[in-house]
Amino acid sequence: MSVSLRGTVCPRRAVSLRGGLAAMLVLAGLGTAAAQSPGPYDMRYAVTAETPLTADIEKGSRATGTLPAGADGIVLRWCRPEIPFATWQFGSPATWRKLLDERRCEIGWNGKVGYVEGSALQPVR
Secondary structure (H helix, E strand, O other), X not given: OOOOOOOOOOHHHHHHXXXXXXXXXXXXXXXXXXXXXXXXXXXXXEOOOOEEEEXXXXXXXXXXXXXOOOOEEEEEEEEEOOOOHHHHHOOOHHHHHHHHHOOEEEEEEOOEXXXXXXXXXXXXX
């Protein structure tokens, strides 16, 4: 017995195959719909208060400049400890805040590169 691609020989198999394909498409759509936000390194940031820019990731390292209050378009280059991508991507803004508050990050802004406390950064949507 052979099965036609049109389902003329065995209509039950053709129906179950169509149903299976439809279910897979729905599930695939749910997976992409759940991914609401870009990763932490694909977003831009701002600071609301004057923020020291330091030469090293270690707390207490010498300041090399200052980000003025209201600076925006800040690019996050990396943080330590590393930000877990899935936790960020599927997390809420409160999750993002907690993740940033626990880190120091290297940033780029207006041609300058340096380190800031993650708690100073505000994600911009």
